Structures are given as C-alpha cells and as structure tokens.
Amino acid sequence: MALYRAAPWQKPLSLALLLAALAVPTVLTALDQAFYIGFATRVLIFALAASSLNLVLGFGGMVSLGHAAFLGAGAYVAAICQQAGINEALIAFPLAMGVAGLFALVVGAVSLRTRGVYFIMITLAFAQMAYYLFVSARSWGGDDGLPLNGRMTLGGLPLASDDALFYAALLALVAAMALFGRLVDARFGRVLQAIRENETRMEALGYLVFRFRLVAFVLSGMGAGLAGALLANLTGLASPNLLQWTQSGTLLVMVIIGGVGYLYGGVVGAVVLLMLEEMLVGFTAHWHIVLGLLLLAVVLFAPRGVAALFGPTRGNDHG
Amino acid sequence: MAEALLEVSRLSRRFGAVDALKEVDFNVTAGEVHALIGPNGAGKTTFIHHVSGALQPDSGRIRFAGHDVTTLSMHRRVSAGMARSYQITNIFPGLSALDNVALAVQGRNDAGSSFRFWRPVGREAALFEEAKGYLEQVGLQGKDGAAAGMLSHGEQRALELAMVLATRPKLLLLDEPMAGTGPEESARMVELIEQLARRVTILLVEHDMAAVFRLADRISVLVNGQLICTGTPEEVRNDAAVRRAYLGDHL
Numbered sequence: 001m002a003l004y005r006a007a008p009w010q011k012p013l014s015l016a017l018l019l020a021a022l023a024v025p026t027v028l029t030a031l032d033q034a035f036y037i038g039f040a041t042r043v044l045i046f047a048l049a050a051s052s053l054n055l056v057l058g059f060g061g062m063v064s065l066g067h068a069a070f071l072g073a074g075a076y077v078a079a080i081c082q083q084a085g086i087n088e089a090l091i092a093f094p095l096a097m098g099v100a101g102l103f104a105l106v107v108g109a110v111s112l113r114t115r116g117v118y119f120i121m122i123t124l125a126f127a128q129m130a131y132y133l134f135v136s137a138r139s140w141g142g143d144d145g146l147p148l149n150g151r152m153t154l155g156g157l158p159l160a161s162d163d164a165l166f167y168a169a170l171l172a173l174v175a176a177m178a179l180f181g182r183l184v185d186a187r188f189g190r191v192l193q194a195i196r197e198n199e200t201r202m203e204a205l206g207y208l209v210f211r212f213r214l215v216a217f218v219l220s221g222m223g224a225g226l227a228g229a230l231l232a233n234l235t236g237l238a239s240p241n242l243l244q245w246t247q248s249g250t251l252l253v254m255v256i257i258g259g260v261g262y263l264y265g266g267v268v269g270a271v272v273l274l275m276l277e278e279m280l281v282g283f284t285a286h287w288h289i290v291l292g293l294l295l296l297a298v299v300l301f302a303p304r305g306v307a308a309l310f311g312p313t314r315g316n317d318h319g
Numbered sequence: 320m321a322e323a324l325l326e327v328s329r330l331s332r333r334f335g336a337v338d339a340l341k342e343v344d345f346n347v348t349a350g351e352v353h354a355l356i357g358p359n360g361a362g363k364t365t366f367i368h369h370v371s372g373a374l375q376p377d378s379g380r381i382r383f384a385g386h387d388v389t390t391l392s393m394h395r396r397v398s399a400g401m402a403r404s405y406q407i408t409n410i411f412p413g414l415s416a417l418d419n420v421a422l423a424v425q426g427r428n429d430a431g432s433s434f435r436f437w438r439p440v441g442r443e444a445a446l447f448e449e450a451k452g453y454l455e456q457v458g459l460q461g462k463d464g465a466a467a468g469m470l471s472h473g474e475q476r477a478l479e480l481a482m483v484l485a486t487r488p489k490l491l492l493l494d495e496p497m498a499g500t501g502p503e504e505s506a507r508m509v510e511l512i513e514q515l516a517r518r519v520t521i522l523l524v525e526h527d528m529a530a531v532f533r534l535a536d537r538i539s540v541l542v543n544g545q546l547i548c549t550g551t552p553e554e555v556r557n558d559a560a561v562r563r564a565y566l567g568d569h570l
Contacts, residue, residue, distance in 0.1 A: 001413045002413050002414055002415065002418075002466065003414055003415075003418055179436070179437075182436065182437045182438075182439070183436045183437070185439045185440060185441070186435050186436050186437055186438050186439060186440060187425060187432075187433045187434070187435040187438070187440060187443070188433060188434055188435055188436050189436075190418075190422065190425070190440060191422070191425070191433050194411055194414065194422050197411045197412075197413055197414065198409065198410070198411050200409065201409050201410065201411060202422075202426075203393050203394050203397075204371070204393060204397060204402075204403060204405075204409070205397065205422060205423050205426040205482065205486060206394045206397035206398050206426045206427065206428075206486060207394060207426050207433070208394055209394075212433070215434070
C-alpha cells in the first residue's frame with residue numbers, strides 16, 4: 001500500500017458534502033421529518049468514532065477491538081461532569097477527550113508491545129475490563145447507566161434543540177477530519193503509514209516505532225472519547241452497553257465497509273451501516289442477517305471498502 | 320594505528336545447544352572496508368544482527384565511535400551513525416522509490432522532528448531534494464515515482480543502499496549486497512560500493528569472493544561462530560587454517 005494522497009477532487013467534494021450537511025436540519029424540518037435530525041446526528045457521531053478508529057486501523061495497521069471503551073469513557077465523563085454540576089461542553093468535552101486519551105495511553109502502552117492477534121485480544125480485554133467496571137459501579141448507575149438531566153450548553157448556547165446538537169456534532173466531525181486529513185499527509189502520518197508497511201525497516205532507519213504508534217493510539221482514543229460525550233448528550237444516557245465488545249465490533253465493521261485506510265472510510269461506513277440499519281429495522285427484526293450478507297458483498301466485491309469504489313485516493317493507484 | 324570505529328570484544332551468543340558466536344573479537348578501523356566471510360551457517364548474519372542491535376548477546380561488549388552500545392536499541396545505534404542493509408532486500412515495496420528515501424532522510428536526527436501533524440510534506444521540498452540526490456548516487460535517477468516493489472531486484476538493492484546512505488552513517492553494515500543479483504547488476508554494485516568506500520567505513524558480509532577480494536582492505540573469517548583469522552586479503556588468502564576450513568577450492 002502506498003502512502004495516502006488525497007485525490008484532487010476530494011477537497012471540492014468534501015466542501016460540497018459539508019454544505020449539504022449544513023442544510024440537513026432545515027431540509028428535514030421543511031419535509032416534516034424533523035424526527036430524523038437526531039438520527040443524522042447519530043450518524044455524524046459514529047462517523048467521528050469510526051474515523052478515529054480508522055486512524056489506528058487503516059493508517060497505523062493496528063486492529064483495535066477495544067475502541068468502544070474510549071467511546072464509553074467519553075460518554076461517562078460527560079454524564080459524571082453533569083452530575084458534578086459542570087454543564088458546559090467546552091469543559092466537559094475536552095475533559096472527556098482527556099480521560100479517553102489517558103485511558104488510551106495506558107491501554108496502548110501495554111498492548112502496543114504485542115502484535116497481530118495478541119494486540120486484538122489485549123485491546124478487547126481492556127475494553128471488557130472497563131465494561132465490567134462500569135456495570136458494577138453503583139454510584140454511576142451500574143447496569144442502568146448514568147442518565148443526563150437534559151443536554152449541556154456549548155459556550156453558553158444550549159444544545160437542547162436537535163438542530164443545535166446536530167451542528168455541534170458536525171463541527172466536531174469537521175474538526176477531526178481536518179486534523180486527520182492534514183496529519184496523514186504530514187511527517188507524522190507518513191511515518192505511521194510506513195510503520196504499517198514495514199516496521200523493521202522503520203526501526204532500522206532510526207524511528208522509535210512504539211512512540212509513533214502510541215501517539216496515534218492516544219489521538220484515536222481522544223476522538224472516540226469526544227464522540228462518546230456527544231452521544232451521551234444525544235441519547236441522554238451514559239450506558240455500559242456503549243463499552244460492550246459488540247460496539248467495538250460495530251466500529252470495526254463501519255471502517256471495513258467504508259474503506260480501511262481511506263480518509264473518509266469511517267464516515268462512509270457510518271453512513272452506510274446506520275442508514276441500512278434504520279431502513280432494515282422497519283422491515284424485519286432480523287436485520288442482522290441482511291447486514292451479514294452486505295458485509296460478505298463488500299468483502300467479495302469491494303474488498304477495500306466503499307470509499308475505494310470512488311476512484312483513486314491512494315498513491316499507488318495513479319501509476 | 321588508526322582508531323577503531325567498531326570494537327567487538329568477546330561476543331558470545333548461544334541458541335539452545337548451538338554456539339552461534341563464541342568469544343568473537345573483532346574491530347573495524349575508521350575508513351576501511353572490512354569484509355566478513357565464512358561458510359553458510361558460520362554466524363555472519365547473527366553477528367551483524369548483534370552489531371546492529373537486532374539481537375542481544377549473552378556476553379561480550381560492543382563499542383561504537385568511542386561509546387559502549389552493547390545494550391542500546393537498534394534505533395539508538397542508527398542515531399549514533401550505524402546503518403544496515405539486509406540480506407533479503409528490506410524496503411517499503413508499496414511506496415514510491417522517492418518516498419522510501421525521503422523517509423530515510425526524515426528519520427535522521429538533524430532532519431527535524433517527525434512529530435509534525437499539520438504541515439503537508441509536499442511543502443518540505445528539502446526532504447525530497449535530498450532524497451533525489453541519493454537516488455542519483457545509486458543510479459536510480461528517473462525512478463522517483465516508481466513503486467519500489469516494481470523495481471528490478473538490482474534496483475531494489477540499490478534503493479536500499481540509497482536509504483542507508485540517507486541516514487548519513489559513519490559505519491555501513493552491508494549484509495550480502497550482491498545476493499541474488501545477476502552478473503551485470505553485481506558489477507554495478509561493486510562499483511557503487513567502491514565509490515561509497517571513499518566516504519564511509521564499511522563492514523561487508525558477502526559470499527562473492529571476487530567482490531570481497533576486490534573491495535576489502537581487511538578480511539575476517541568466521542567459522543562455526545569463531546573468528547579464525549583477520550588480515551589483509553593477501554594474508555587471508557595464504558592462511559593455512561582458512562584454506563582448510565573454507566577457502567580451499569574457492570581460490
């Protein structure tokens with residue numbers, strides 16, 4: 001795999017999509033479908049979480065099966081903040097990112113000493129530990145989770161309306177994508193991808209492989225933590241279910257469907273998966289069967305993900 | 320006598336019941352090309368692994384440029400000025416030739432921090448200019464954009480050499496640079512190493528005896544993990560023990 005290089009049309013396309021996204025609440029309200037604004041917000045939040053995972057999975061080559069832990073940690077920090085009387089997102093969200101990042105630092109410091117299947121298992125083990133910690137934490141609601149009493153404010157502006165939270169989530173996603181987009185084409189991102197390609201070579205060139213991996217892992221955890229804090233505001237609950245390993249699996253599936261190692265792979269995957277779920281749930285309670293077939297189809301017909309179908313965004317594709 | 324750039328003393332390593340290296344005393348003088356030869360399985364690559372830091376010895380010391388590096392990790396030895404090529408070509412096959420070398424330049428201490436998250440590398444012209452220079456030095460001009468994995472075997476070996484050069488080493492560890500190359504590529508590689516030898520000290524492991532005797536200032540012979548002889552090519556050629564153990568029918 002070559003180093004990531006944005007396709008020339010990527011910038012105009014993302015700007016166009018951003019403009020379209022800005023109009024979503026207005027359009028949905030005009031169509032009398034305001035109910036779906038919450039759904040659209042959910043898509044944005046999972047796009048952020050999946051993109052964060054894609055940074056380590058796609059660009060760093062680290063298959064983490066524990067990212068739900070960082071998502072859940074972010075959600076709980078938001079809920080605990082509110083319980084403690086902090087209702088300002090400008091304080092709670094950075095705190096959520098900080099705690100999730102710190103957690104990722106610990107998990108990464110241990111698990112990044114292993115490779116392959118062992119790495120997958122250790123990240124999973126950490127996430128399960130966190131899950132059981134929150135399930136058994138009585139003061140934080142245990143099994144039932146920790147509810148929020150209404151949404152927070154962002155810089156004094158209330159996020160109570162669905163529109164406001166939608167725009168807050170959009171802002172977070174755009175900021176994260178801007179950072180990730182710059183990062184993968186900057187020195188750090190090139191080192192990260194080169195480590196994915198040939199770890200021994202990078203060591204022999206004098207790079208401290210572990211440190212680069214760890215920084216990426218922490219950044220990724222912070223992104224997932226921010227998504228968790230937003231999600232808690234959306235659903236009004238920090239639930240231990242957010243930390244379930246199935247949640248980590250869902251994030252992985254999103255990235256795989258969308259395109260591992262494509263900048264927008266996480267976004268595409270979140271949109272496709274959540275929209276499918278939304279549509280299929282209406283038809284049958286066994287929508288997971290259809291999802292399984294879809295996964296098979298992706299692996300068979302678009303093994304590099306849906307984002308890959310939209311032309312070359314990788315260096316080796318332009319010859 | 321000139322100063323020793325690399326000084327290995329009483330280096331030993333066992334793998335299970337096998338003495339891979341037994342009390343090896345070995346040094347490389349600054350400026351020379353020192354070849355290490357020996358039959359298959361003599362421990363040459365194991366020795367290089369220990370010098371480069373990929374493996375840790377059971378006992379013995381390694382000093383490099385006046386410092387004890389025995390316990391230093393591989394990347395620290397690289398920072399100190401040691402660079403190696405691999406017996407089996409070790410490059411980034413998916414990356415362009417230029418990116419391969421640019422990463423090597425970027426990894427150098429004096430090239431600035433690699434923890435830059437925002438500035439596109441496209442704006443770091445110096446990185447790529449310098450990388451192009453190394454590609455030219457090894458005869459790969461015009462191959463900048465080619466995926467490294469698509470280059471011919473000889474070109475890949477040359478590319479690896481360009482990467483190694485880009486780390487601006489004091490000591491170059493070349494592990495069988497001629498391995499698997501055709502006669503023509505092999506001749507070009509010998510020329511290339513001859514040119515490099517004017518600027519950098521080289522420890523060369525190689526099976527191609529014609530190349531070794533043409534390039535080396537000194538030769539050491541390793542047999543069953545033990546160093547049986549070190550000397551000028553002439554001395555080694557005439558050494559009875561060497562002839563018995565190894566060279567006999569080669570010379």
